[in-house]
Amino acid sequence: MVKSYDVIVVGGGLLGSAISYGLAHQGLSTAIIDEGDTAYRAAFGNFGLVWVQSKGIDYPAYSYWSMRSSDLWPKLAGDLFESTGVNTGHSRRGGVHICFSEKEFRERAQKMKTLASHKADHFNYQMLHRAELTKMVPGLGPDVYGASFSPHDGHVNPLYLMRALHQSFKNLNGVIHRGERVLEIIRSGSAYTVKTNKGEFSSERVVLAAGLGNRYLAPKVDLKQPVRPIKGEILISERVKAFLDIPTTYVRQTVEGTVMIGDSQEDVGFDIRSNPRVSQNIANKAKRTFPFLTNARIVRTWAALRVMTPDGLPVYEQSETMPGVFAASCHSGVTLAASHALVFSKFVAEGKLGEELELLGAERFRDNPRTRSVAQIFGKE
Ligand SMILES: Cc1cc2nc3c(=O)[nH]c(=O)nc-3n(C[C@H](O)[C@H](O)[C@H](O)COP(=O)(O)OP(=O)(O)OC[C@H]3O[C@@H](n4cnc5c(N)ncnc54)[C@H](O)[C@@H]3O)c2cc1C
Incomplete structure (x- = not known):
């Protein structure tokens, strides 16, 4: 028998997990379908900033949305801790x-x-x-x-955030189907059939939150999510004495004492190998900022792919031809986790995106596409 839910969320990364948590909180029976380890997953490779001061400098709708999320973050962190006992490590001291x-x-x-x-x-x-x-x-x-x-700025432990969202979602009777890749979404009467490589599900609403996977899933439901990968590398040092109470954009100290270092943006497709030249540049900038880091050993490095739109802003859509089908993509999923969990999920439950997201739709890519270089997006130009 085909399993049926009020809402199916495609993708259990940062966006899908935050939105699903919010939906389950409102009492909707919700399932996440997540491809898992074979997909590219930014949720497990990011830097953990909840950042406002560079967001939407030339685009007020994005600055409002980011600010709103930063304001909602203490509530999200508190609710998650209360329901799971997992401390996301959220700190908002600037x-x-x-x-x-x-x-x-x-x-x-x-x-x-x-x-x-x-x-x-x-x-x-x-x-x-x-x-x-x-x-x-x-x-x-x-x-x-x-x-x-x-x-307004702060940071969080992104892995604990993921753990807390998933745990809380399950506590609210949410269901996660792991290791299944969504292939098709087909309208059947007033509901949708979601076909995966392993079977079929049915729901009244569907949210595409598949990160880089949104690019090819969105056209199947008459939506447009023109995302592409932008690689970022992160270095982790051994534990050092506490020295940095608040994060910078490229160096932050975790509560455990390690130092996270990362500030690269490379437009190199789906290549997630670390590049020694890039790692060296990142390390040099960190040492230039905090010379004593010269003596700290780097114990881990990785690269992960950001989910980037042509202008660097998030994109939220609802399908006109397939009512109840939504899509969301962004490259600041940690920052926006609170907005996604506590605001966007309500729009999905109500069946209509709120006015504040009007200027963050895909319409802006249709006639006279807004594009910005990666350097402009990250304020380096
Ligand atoms: C190096 C780096 C540093 C970053 N630093 C920050 C930061 O400091 N602050 C911040 O706010 N953001 C940061 N980000 C961005 C943040 O990680 C992303 O915005 C966020 O992870 C995007 O979430 P997502 O759910 O859209 O995509 P992902 O987290 O990539 O998750 C997508 C999920 O969809 C699943 N999927 C894909 N296709 C399918 C399919 N067909 N069927 C089923 N499931 C599918 C995948 O398995 C995956 O789990 C950073 C990203 C990187 C790479």
Whole structure:
């Protein structure tokens, strides 16, 4: 017999898990179908920032959405801890974007001013010259000129986040079908048949949250999710004494004492091999920022693929020809986890995307596509 649910979520990565958790919380019978280890999974290879201060500088709808998520994060972390006992390690004491020259500092100040002008729920920030910055972030190298600081930023342990979302989802009677690849979604009356490589399921609603898999699944339901992989590498040091209370965009210290280092963006298709030249550049930048890291041993490295749209903004859609079918993709799934769990899931339950997501639809790619280079997306140009 075909198993039937209120909602089927395709993909159990960060987006699918957060959305499913929110749906199950609302009492909807929800199943995640996840391909598992054979797919590319950004959820298990990311840096763990909950970051606001670079998001949507030239696109207010994205800055609002990111800010909203940052504000909702304490609730999400608290609810997850209460229902599972898993501490996601969420900390929101602010974060810094380091500048190495007066020019960089001036340009950064201009960007922060623009972001604040969106009045994204009273976005707060400070531009800190070196002397003020060292009070907040000790151990800086002589090349550091200053930084922008925003109290809205923070970080989290992304693996504990995944564990907490899955555990809480199951506690709410959510079902996870692992190791199944969704191949087709076919309308049958008022419901949908979701075909996998192993069988069939039925549901009234379907959410495509398959990360890079959304690209080929979306056209099957008359949607467009033009995502492509952008590789990022991360280095992990041995445990060192506590030195960094708040994260920077490319160095953060975990509660266990290890240091996560990562700041690369490579447009190299589906290649997830570490590139020694890139690893060296990442390490050099970290050492330039915190010279004492020169003596810390790197104990692990990996590369993972970001889920990137042509303009770097998230994309949310609902199908006009297949009502009740939605799709979501983004490259900031940790930051937006709270918005996905506590807001987007409500839109799915109500059967209609909220107005705040209107400007984050795929329409923007249709007539006059908005595109930005990877360097622009990550504020390096
Ligand atoms: C190096 C790196 C650093 C990052 N740092 C941050 C950060 O600091 N902060 C932040 O907010 N974000 C960060 N991200 C981004 C974040 O990890 C992603 O936005 C997020 O993981 C995307 O979630 P997703 O669920 O869309 O995709 P994924 O996490 O990739 O999950 C997709 C899931 O879909 C499944 N799937 C695919 N196709 C199918 C199919 N046909 N049928 C069934 N299942 C399928 C896969 O098995 C997978 O589990 C980073 C990413 C990388 C790579």
